[in-house]
Amino acid sequence: MPPTTNNLAQPKFLPMTQREMNALGWAELDILLISGDAYVDHPSFGVALLGRWLIHHGYRVGIIAQPRWTSTDDIARLGRPRLFAGVTAGALDSMLAHYTAFRKKRSDDAYTPGGRAGARPNRACLVYSSLVKQAFPKLPIILGGIEASLRRITHYDFWTDKVRRPILLDAKADLVLYGMAERGILEAAGRLADGKPLADPSIPGAAFMGAPPADTPTLSLPSHEEIIADARKLMPATLALEQHVHHANQIAIEPIEGRHLILTAPKPLDSAQLDQLYSLPFTRDPHPSYKEPIPAADMIRFSITSHRGCAGGCSFCSLAAHQGRSIRSRSAKSILDEATTFTRHPKWNGSITDVGGPSANMWNAYCADDPSRCQRASCLVPALCPHFVVDQLQTIQLLQQIQRIPKVKHVRIASGIRHDLALKDRKYIRALVRDYVGGQLKIAPEHFADQVLRLMRKPGQKVFEQFLDAFEEECRAAGKEQYVIPYLLTAFPGTTPKDMQHLSNWLHQRGWRPQQVQCFIPLPGTVAAAMYHAGIDTQGNPITVPKSDADRLRQHHALIGSTAAGDRPHEKHRSHRR
Secondary structure, eight states: OOOSOSSOOOOSSOOOSHHHHHHHTOSSOSEEEEESSOOBOSTTSHHHHHHHHHHHTTOOEEEEESOOSSSSTTTTTTOOOSSEEEEEOOSSOHHHHHBOTTSOBOSBOTTSGGGBSOSSOTTHHHHHHHHHHHHSTTOOEEEOHHHHHHTSSSEEETTTTEEEOOHHHHHTOSEEEOSSOHHHHHHHHHHHHTTOOSOOTTSTTEEEEOOOOSSSOEEEOOOHHHHHHOGGGHHHHHHHHHHHTTOTTOEEEEEETTEEEEEEOOOOOOHHHHHHHHTSOOOOSBOTTOOSOOHHHHHHTTEEEOEEOOTTOOTTOHHHHHHOSSOEEOOHHHHHHHHHHHTTSTTOOSEEOEEESSSGGGTTOEESSOGGGOOOSOSSSSSOOTTEEOOHHHHHHHHHHHHTSTTOOEEOOOSOOOHHHHTTOHHHHHHIIIIIOSSEEEEEEEOSOHHHHHHHTOOOHHHHHHHHHHHHHHHHHHTOOOEEEEEEEESOTTOOHHHHHHHHHHHHHHTEEOOOEEEOOOOTTSHHHHHHHHOBOTTSOBOOOOOSHHHHHHHHHHHHOTTSOOOOSSOOOOOEEO
């Protein structure tokens, strides 16, 4: 059975209760989306984005946000959906949301009303899938979001210090849609509506159990059993998966327990489709049932996503692993239209807090060659690839156009920039300093020891120093007192006490007192997690890995002192100059 209509009206909010369904005239849902986050109708929240996208294509969608896991009452509240249940832990891996780098419980959660911790379970994808199976036996379950994406193959789990099976098996789900899932979820919904099997290579960006296809190029990963027997096998598996996302016609296969995990390559939305997606009528507000503010909603209400993907390929970054290395940008018109809608919002205060993506200065960047032939892990490191094309002055022109919209008083860049890329055009730095830095500019050098930066896939110390000189010169020329706010990372694989002393000395010489510091957490599916677990670099060479809490704390306290608050996933403490 196809979607009920191709002209299904978009509700003000997706329904979360039977009463709201009745008001829409919906006797049943086609698709139920379950999330570990509160429901905020903003395109930065996955279930809101996919929910409106599905409704736009004719499917009736409801949301269960942060259900209780002691019974099936919340899960069953909207009734059994006709096609499937989509499950996500939310914007963060639930274990990262709950625990610090030293495995201590966090006291807050920015994606929950009142900012309170404890509204989602550990390993939320597994728990929610179990509840769906109890409430709706034999209903297909599709996992998505960052928790499922990064755990789609055999992976190292920091919180148990063990290698775990692909999440599909532990959740007993039918499919994982990894990365940005708009195409995959429509294909999956269409197949189920037509009575076709869900596990099929035609679904882009999917992981499922099945037989290797006979007529498609395949990429063989080390088996689960091989990785369990030899930790070093996790590195080639992770590197292969990293390359897999750039090869559109290739299937990756991981043998496990006598079966095969099949992974299809993603097929991202193009510019026109992104424009269509972000033109949907998001209210940008939490669902009206919430009585307390949701911190994350307030932080990003008037922010704009200009593009997806990051060409940097940092070895520790979950965003690059989730969204991919190729840049997909929205048109200037689409971005300007979205900014104009802000001025009609009842809470509009005149300020757009961010225009960007994983790195703000990559809008409209593209590869002038064939990306499917590329074997690089980063378009920027060890040097800017000659095929990577970006005109950062286009970004400045876009910001200037936004600034001219009536009732827009301020436009800021809050998502951070790549400083090595910014150095390619001094006019870009000049414009940032004069108009788009609100006193502080976020930069992520992460470290200053070059051998550590190479492992991170970050530019060297001299590049950061060159950017600082340029930034400070432009500040003086503009007569402005503004500061670079550096993010720093401690206890990264390959970091020695000597490296930490080098970093500490550099900061002392500059007169900087660092507070914006995170202790490294090996996130599942990242290259850095393979480094941490196997104790090797990407070439298989042994590296020093600070693993014990004592060693990690020693490195962390070398920068921030024993009284610092440590790392936080949602907010980071300010660094400032004395």
